[in-house]
Amino acid sequence: METLLNDFSPGLFFMQLIILVILIVLLGKFAWKPILASLEERETGIEDALKSAENARKEMQNLTADNERLAKEARAEREAMMKEAREIRDNMIAEAKEDAKEVTANLIEKAQASIAQEKQAALAEIKKNVADLSIGIAESVIKKELSNKKDQLDLVEGILKDVTLN
Amino acid sequence: MNIAQKTTKFLTIAVIALFTTVNFALNSNENNQGKEDGGQVNTKTEISAYIKHHLADSHDFSLFSYTSSEGERKHFGFPLPVIVWTSKGLVTFMSSAFHHNDDGHVIVEKGGLKFAKIHSKIYELDGNATNVAFDETHHATNAHKVLDFSITKSVVGILFAGLLIFLGFSKLARQYKARSIPKGLGRLLEPLVIYVRDEIARPNIGEKKYKKFMSFLLTVFFFIWILNLLGLTPLGFNVTGQIAVTACLAIITMVIYITNGSKDFWAHTLWMPGVPVILRPILAVIELVGFIVIKPFSLLVRLFANITAGHFVVMSLIALMVTMKEAFGPVASTGMSLVLSLFISVIEILVAFLQAFIFTMLSSLFIGMAVEEHEHH
């Protein structure tokens, strides 16, 4: 302890005090403050950059989600439209078929009706012709004096041969 | 191939170093004069005196000395100014006036006063005395110490380290204006600054208050570290091994944490809550003594003792080649001293950093204790 106190030099203590205080002040002003300030600035800059990158990533995610949603909607819409179109087409086809069926049915009916009419007309004519013929035959038979049965039959046959039934 | 080359190179250097030092050790026997002005050092007492001389501050900057062929002691270095506050005011002269004498035999007359230098201290002779008289314990009886504001070797070291730190870090600070990432030396210095801030200041002082103390902590950290490293160079600085320097550092720390003490800190120190009232004054005294005396004292003594012990060990191991020469022969003693001092020097480089770290760490710990605001229960 004594040697320690003996070694202690107040002058050196004083010099060191002055120099150290000056050094702390000078370095604080010209070195530490700007260094720490720019370090902090850089750190906050990096932090901000990281944060904004994170935000951008999130936004990107949102955007892609949006896009997907939109695409899904569009797809659904397209599907719906196509479905509708198909339905419309089917309806149209069905209607057309129905119409066609109706029309043909009408036509057939008409045709059948006209056929029936024709047939009726033809039958009527035939009947008339047959009646005429029978009347003619009967007239001729009556006109000829028929003595025997055989002659009568020959006559009928001959007339019948002439008559062609159509 | 490459490794082999390197190994041979290293071995060559080692062998050359060994031979030079062996040569030196052999030569040192031949001349034994010039003891009085710090001549050659051979015996154990001379070595211990030499080491003591180195550990003390010195008034001139001597790099090395040798004895010429005429037997004259030659010193290489330069003198430094002596500035002393005497009974007649400020007196200045160059330290070369003492002619490297360190035991009070050379008297310098200046400004009507007589001065002598004894063991690196300047003494002013009383009255009309012409010689320094010593008593049996080698204390001067007719001279007294003066206040010595000289630019001693330590002051030169402090200024040099301060200049180095200032140049390095102001350059780094200027670099930030142009670019956000430094280059060159700044790339080495920046992580150190971040280290002090993030590993020392922030965890110990607290996120809110650490900024105020950063300039002190950073300055002290680099100051101690650079000076510790300078002490390991052959320039022979022993600044952080001067008790005045470490005392100044510790006292500044103490002043800082005493003046920045929070209300809670004083309340807890002077009137400890949760303790029987009778005990409170006793505790207050213990706490006060702890904060004002013991903590700064342990700070100053730790740094001083570590650095002094380091220098002492390195120098003793170097001196081994002289002291062990008789017992082991010059080659073995020199080799031993080389290997051991190399080993210890490497450890000292670690200690240089560690002591700077510990000083700053404990300073910030004490500051943190003082500025902390407790939650009231």
Add this chain to the structure above:
Amino acid sequence: MVIPNLVGAGLIVIGGGIGLGQIGGKAMESIARQPEAAGKIQTAMIIIGALLEGLAFGALILGA
């Protein structure tokens, strides 16, 4: 009978050595137990080691 200073110094060094050994050993154990906390343990170890060292040096210097 006066005990010489050197004996006291030796005692201080023994005490300090035991203390430092304890700190170092326990720190090693805890690092082995929790390697991820190695940094914190090291810092605490160095601080306590420094405090102990201060005590030992203080005693050495006050005694010398």
